[in-house]
Amino acid sequence: MSTPNLVIPPPREITTKPRRSDQIFRGVVTVGGMASLVILGLIALFLSLKGIHILREEKFDFISGSKWEVITDDSGSIAESSFGIGAMLVGTLLCSIIAIAIGVPIAVLGALYLTFYAKGAVKNFLVSLVDLMAAFPSLLYGFWAFFIFMSSAEYWAKLLNKYFGFIPFFEVPAPIFERSPFIAGLVLAIMIIPIVTSISREIFDQTPLDRIQAAYALGASKLAMIRAVVIPFGRGGVIGGAMLGLGRAMGETVAVYTVLNVVYQINWQVLFGAGGNVASLILLKFGEAGPYEVDALMAAGLILFLLTLFVNAVADVLINRFGSKGR
Amino acid sequence: MNTTTVPTPQKPWETTNKQRLSTASIIFAAILISFIVIKLTGLDGKLGFLSTLFIVSTLLIFIQQWRLRDKAAAKDSLLSSFALLGMIMTVIPIVSIVYTVVIKGYKGIHFGMFINDMSLNSVNDPIKDGGLLHALVGTIIMVGGALVISFPIGVLTALYLTEIRGKLSRPIKFLVQAMSGVPSIVAGLFILSSLVYPVTKSLSGMMGSFALSILMIPTIARTSEEMLRLIPQELREAGVALGGTQWRTVAGVILPAARSGLVTAIILGMARIIGETAPLLLVSGGGDSLNFNPTSGAMGSLPYYIWKAFLTGGTDEAFARAWGGLLVLLAFIFILFGLARFISGRKGN
Numbered sequence: 001m002s003t004p005n006l007v008i009p010p011p012r013e014i015t016t017k018p019r020r021s022d023q024i025f026r027g028v029v030t031v032g033g034m035a036s037l038v039i040l041g042l043i044a045l046f047l048s049l050k051g052i053h054i055l056r057e058e059k060f061d062f063i064s065g066s067k068w069e070v071i072t073d074d075s076g077s078i079a080e081s082s083f084g085i086g087a088m089l090v091g092t093l094l095c096s097i098i099a100i101a102i103g104v105p106i107a108v109l110g111a112l113y114l115t116f117y118a119k120g121a122v123k124n125f126l127v128s129l130v131d132l133m134a135a136f137p138s139l140l141y142g143f144w145a146f147f148i149f150m151s152s153a154e155y156w157a158k159l160l161n162k163y164f165g166f167i168p169f170f171e172v173p174a175p176i177f178e179r180s181p182f183i184a185g186l187v188l189a190i191m192i193i194p195i196v197t198s199i200s201r202e203i204f205d206q207t208p209l210d211r212i213q214a215a216y217a218l219g220a221s222k223l224a225m226i227r228a229v230v231i232p233f234g235r236g237g238v239i240g241g242a243m244l245g246l247g248r249a250m251g252e253t254v255a256v257y258t259v260l261n262v263v264y265q266i267n268w269q270v271l272f273g274a275g276g277n278v279a280s281l282i283l284l285k286f287g288e289a290g291p292y293e294v295d296a297l298m299a300a301g302l303i304l305f306l307l308t309l310f311v312n313a314v315a316d317v318l319i320n321r322f323g324s325k326g327r
Numbered sequence: 328m329n330t331t332t333v334p335t336p337q338k339p340w341e342t343t344n345k346q347r348l349s350t351a352s353i354i355f356a357a358i359l360i361s362f363i364v365i366k367l368t369g370l371d372g373k374l375g376f377l378s379t380l381f382i383v384s385t386l387l388i389f390i391q392q393w394r395l396r397d398k399a400a401a402k403d404s405l406l407s408s409f410a411l412l413g414m415i416m417t418v419i420p421i422v423s424i425v426y427t428v429v430i431k432g433y434k435g436i437h438f439g440m441f442i443n444d445m446s447l448n449s450v451n452d453p454i455k456d457g458g459l460l461h462a463l464v465g466t467i468i469m470v471g472g473a474l475v476i477s478f479p480i481g482v483l484t485a486l487y488l489t490e491i492r493g494k495l496s497r498p499i500k501f502l503v504q505a506m507s508g509v510p511s512i513v514a515g516l517f518i519l520s521s522l523v524y525p526v527t528k529s530l531s532g533m534m535g536s537f538a539l540s541i542l543m544i545p546t547i548a549r550t551s552e553e554m555l556r557l558i559p560q561e562l563r564e565a566g567v568a569l570g571g572t573q574w575r576t577v578a579g580v581i582l583p584a585a586r587s588g589l590v591t592a593i594i595l596g597m598a599r600i601i602g603e604t605a606p607l608l609l610v611s612g613g614g615d616s617l618n619f620n621p622t623s624g625a626m627g628s629l630p631y632y633i634w635k636a637f638l639t640g641g642t643d644e645a646f647a648r649a650w651g652g653l654l655v656l657l658a659f660i661f662i663l664f665g666l667a668r669f670i671s672g673r674k675g676n
Binding site: 042133140193308 | 399400403503514516595599634656
């Protein structure tokens with residue numbers, strides 16, 4: 001009889017180092033995760049590469065100037081050119097400020113309704129309706145506004161002009177109310193309402209239930225509860241949502257192009273039918289632009305990109321500072 | 328023997344008939360008063376009536392609450408009136424949009440439009456000629472191409488945020504958010520400056536796909552991140568406890584569990600980009616004839632078809648064509664949205 005050979009296996013090495021497969025996996029996922037960084041960086045890089053010489057030539061005039069002309073001589077080469085997007089920047093700000101001023105109050109009230117008043121099936125239906133509205137393409141808003149909304153909006157503009165015409169803002173040099181920045185701002189307001197509503201609703205939903213119930217237990221009415229609990233809690237998040245809407249409104253192209261009468265001049269009179277924004281300028285000029293002018297459009301795109309990036313950054317900080325943690 | 332009398336249960340929170348009656352009478356009075364006001368002051372139009380109705384009914388409710396209860400309740404009623412007003416003003420445009428598109432669009436719909444393209448027709452020809460087959464094919468190819476590019480990148484980003492949770496999670500979350508705010512026209516300009524001018528030197532459907540994927544990636548990344556966060560932590564622990572590596576856990580447990588969520592992410596991403604117009608106007612060339620090859624030649628798309636019919640036409644036929652195209656586009660969005668609701672709702676309930 002032979003004793004069985006006892007084979008004692010060598011102790012396995014204990015390590016926290018991931019296996020080879022995990023290392024590959026983590027590497028691939030990390031690289032994929034960096035995609036947004038890479039893409040945003042590439043956008044800034046390539047737009048700068050194409051547009052930087054225009055910016056260098058025009059210097060600060062590119063932002064403050066309000067001329068956009070290319071003069072070619074007989075042989076077709078460019079004799080003189082000057083590019084400045086000042087007028088369009090003013091238009092962009094004007095339209096988006098109108099959009100924010102009108103859209104945000106409506107959106108916040110709507111979000112309050114959805115969070116604290118609507119119940120059951122009605123609430124579910126309205127929430128999906130608002131989500132659906134956020135997915136509508138701007139083309140749809142643009143043409144609807146041009147054919148259906150324009151006449152009512154024009155009438156409101158006339159009313160405003162009639163009763164508030166003494167304020168310089170609401171003056172018009174000529175009685176042309178169609179296709180004005182005011183109407184474009186209204187359309188943008190309609191477009192950002194669903195975005196702001198859904199963000200505000202999410203923020204309001206996160207209001208701590210114990211604080212709400214504490215307010216009710218102290219005998220607060222709904223208004224008092226919202227003023228004492230919901231508004232202080234959600235203020236920052238709602239402002240962030242409004243900034244997000246502002247970013248969307250500033251970059252909007254097709255709807256503004258359809259509704260607004262794009263005219264290359266600085267126009268502060270919101271009811272007068274002339275204006276523009278940077279994005280619609282790019283679309284308008286792109287069709288007939290030569291290579292040199294395209295570079296200028298790239299520079300305009302770069303400015304627009306940086307502007308929206310900045311607004312989005314502020315929005316993100318506000319939403320995350322106030323939204324997820326509360327006070 | 329003692330009998331205990333059980334009090335009949337009271338439900339003081341339920342609306343009594345008296346309250347219902349007073350509400351109904353307030354609504355009736357509000358309508359009546361607004362009619363009188365309009366007749367007296369010469370305000371006209373739907374806007375005049377509706378705003379008068381709102382002001383009058385808000386005031387009546389305010390007074391009633393003050394009389395029945397107190398000042399605080401009256402102020403409270405103001406907020407509920409205004410909240411309802413906000414909701415109504417949000418809903419009016421969407422109802423008007425859908426109504427308009429359906430009413431104006433159905434005239435532009437006919438069977439032939441799904442089997443013909445516009446290569447031999449101009450937008451001003453009678454409706455029965457030509458169609459949007461080329462646009463449908465182009466949109467499907469470009470959206471499909473964008474999906475092929477965006478889905479892996481979006482899901483990898485979501486996995487980084489949920490599974491790896493590296494040091495860069497916070498900045499990447501911000502960058503994804505910032506990317507979703509990139510104006511669509513900038514996406515088009517970017518593809519022009521980075522690919523079209525230096526590399527291909529011609530417009531094609533593939534360039535359209537690239538531009539659309541820039542807009543699609545953030546939607547997919549954010550939706551799939553939300554969906555992956557819904558997967559219970561226990562599943563991850565169970566996968567690792569059974570001896571799986573992280574890779575095996577993700578591939579074998581997490582992703583299959585999140586399958587319906589990922590499909591929802593795809594659908595919402597498609598709904599986001601299917602109507603995008605501005606980048607396609609810049610980079611896809613916008614053809615009028617059927618083109619199955621995304622790498623060369625101009626490629627049509629639904630938004631371009633609508634855009635062209637509206638802007639270059641001017642006749643009733645062109646407008647009918649455009650509204651018909653919008654109806655098809657809207658139908659696509661409704662279908663995609665319904666699918667997303669159906670898929671994400673099926674598991675939850």
